[in-house]
Structures are given as C-alpha cells and as structure tokens.
Amino acid sequence: MSRPVRRMLVVLDDCGPGDALVVDFCLEAALAAHPEAEADLLVSEQAAPVFARDRRFRRVIVSRLYEQRARRRLLLVLRKIREAARLAVLLGRSYDLAITFYWGTTWLNLLTRLASRGPNLGYANAWPQLLDSCLGRYRPEGDALSQAVRLMAAAGIDAAPAAPLPRPDRGETGAGWTLLGRHGLAASSRLAILHPGSDWACQQWLIERWATVADWLALELGMDVVFTGVAAEAEPIERIRSLMRASSLSLAGATSVADLAALVRRAAICVCVDSLAFELAQAAGVPAVVLAGQSRTKAYGLRPVVPIVVNRTTPELRAAILACKLSFEKASYGGCLHYGCPMAGLRGIEVEDVKDAVLKALPDGLTAQTAAGARS
Secondary structure, eight states: OSSSSSSEEEESOOOHHHHHTTHHHHHHHHHHSSSSSSEEEEETTTTGGGGGOSSSSSEEEOTTSOOOOSSSSHHHHHHHHHHOOOOOOOOOSOOOOEETTTTOOHHHHHHHHHSSSOOOEBOSSSSSSGSOOOBBBOOSSOOOHHHHHHHHTTTTTTOOOHHHOOOOTTTTTSSHHHHHHHOOTOOOEEEEEEEOSSSSSOOOOOOOHHHHHHIIIIIOOOEEEEOOGGGGHHHHHHHOOOOOOOOEOOOOOSSOOHHHHHHTTTTTTTEEESSHHHHHHHHTTOOOOEEEEEOOSSSSSSSOOOEEEEEOHHHHHHHHHHHHTTTHHTTTTTOOOOTTTOOOOOOOOOOHHHHHHHHHSOOHHHHHHHHHHOOO
C-alpha cells in the first residue's frame, strides 16, 4: 500500500455464518499484515454470532442492510437507504484500506468508497468504478476460497487456509461436552452429526431419505446420531426422527455457534447440507459429507481436510436455482421454504449416494470399529 494503514475496514455483509468462517483465515492474514492498524468489521446480522467474542477488531458493526424485508421494491429501497445512512454515520470517513469479501453488492461498494480514503478493494458490481481493484465480478458458483485468496493478493497480502483445530481430548470439558453429557454421549467416539436444515428448500434433502441414512448410521455402523440446527428447524428434524427405527438425539435450537463448533469437533463424521456445520467440520478437520445443489459441485483442495460433495444437479438446474435466488421475490425475503417447488429437495441425491460417500469419508479403522460396535 502507498500509505501506512492505520485504520482498516473489513466487510462481511450479505453472507451467513458459514461464509464468514470460510474466509476467516483471510481476516487473520489481513490483521497480521497490518499489526499496528485499528481494524473494524462490518458484518451481517446473520454472521455476527461468529464474532460475538472476537477481540481482534476494535469495533464489530452489525449491518441489517440485507435483513430488510418488503413486498414492494420502493419500500425495500427506502428501508435500505435508511440503514445505509445509519451505517455511513457509524463508519465515518477515516479508513486507509477497505476490503469487501464475496460479491459485496453495489450498496456495500458505495459505503466503503465513502468510508475509505485509501484503496477500496472487492469484486465488481454495477459500478466497478467504486473499487480500486480489477478483479471483475464475483462468481457465486466458483470456489470461495480461491476467490478470497485472489482478493487478498490484490491487497498485497498472502493468505492460506489455516490448519484444522486440534481434536479434543477425552477428558476435555466445555459446551459441546456438557450438551452431550446430559444425554449420556460425552464419551462417544462414534458421534455422527447430522445437520439437515437451510434457509432454502432447494438446499434441503427429503426427510424420508435423511431418516433412512440416520437409521443406517445408527443400526449398521453403530454410530450415535445427533441432529443439530436452529430452533426453526426443530419441527422438520422431529419429522425425520419420527420416521426412524433407531434412537437419536436432537439439539436443534439448543446450540450457539460456539456450541455447534464444539459438537462438530467431537464428531467422527458430519453429514450436512452446504451450511455452517460444513464449515465448522472443515475448520476442525472432521470428515464431512456435504449434500449440495446450486452452491457447489466439488470440493476444493485448499482446505487441509477435503470433504466429499454429493451433487446430482445439472448445470441447467444450478443456473435456474441461482436465478431464482437472486430474484427480487426471493432475495428480498432472504430465503425460500417452498417445498412444493420442483427445484426443492435435492431429489437427484439417492440414499446410496450418501451411504457410499460416508464410507469413503470415514477412516478405515473407524469404519471397522463402528461396524463391530453395531454387531456387538
């Protein structure tokens, strides 16, 4: 950078907690590159819990710019203008460097341009002249990790994904251990975390197939099956459990982000849709099977532990889902749970696809151990 960076702004708006975790290594690299700088974080309301106890930033400013809801475009625009004005006042105009992750949006590019006296970096939107980088448009269908690394390079910063967190010892205590201990699972070495929920019906799998896989994990592989999710996902999870023959545990609505991270770290395997649980599994080096639709078609090798991605959508279907998500009707509500939609349910993924992926993801020794446990 041409001038010393005394104040830095990092923007993680219009994204969820899983998205925030994906690029956390870039945040760490940016802070390490400018250790004397005061850093502020502008983060979406959805992703804010990830940074609830984060002391790396001078300020964590929560944005509700993309939490505004309205049935009419004019009303939505007016509400966004009001929120953007609030954020502009909070930010001021004092940053020597602003970095906006992911697609950014024109609203965010404008805010960071007003707030920054120095370079304003990010992926281009409707007004690329608001930015000082020549990265072109962000590709939602592309690899988030490599695009984040490319953004860091534009800032003159080398960034590489962090190594997995150390797995917990048997005697370790903490939030996840306590939750499992209440249900007699604190000492389990065969824990299977199943995280079926999403804000989008097109990213969720059919409940009867979840039930079949959960029974297979419990009855044939001898796994202790634990479902996780937010409170709103408790009812669909109970529907899955009602179809099962085996016993299972639901912690839907009972975990914070930190609790979920602690639980996932203790898992032998995590089977999930493309969500926060997947990112937590990656950060912990836990074997994961990801059921994906529009979001990703393969795993990328920048992470130390590469998950197995099960995706049976065609390019045409992925394009149609993305176009639907970006439409005013869907984007203005931040999700869609229309299960009657022909694009909902990840219907192309069969039960055998997931079983095969689980057997590939589990270490050989653990597979033999769990099968022996099921027979004993």
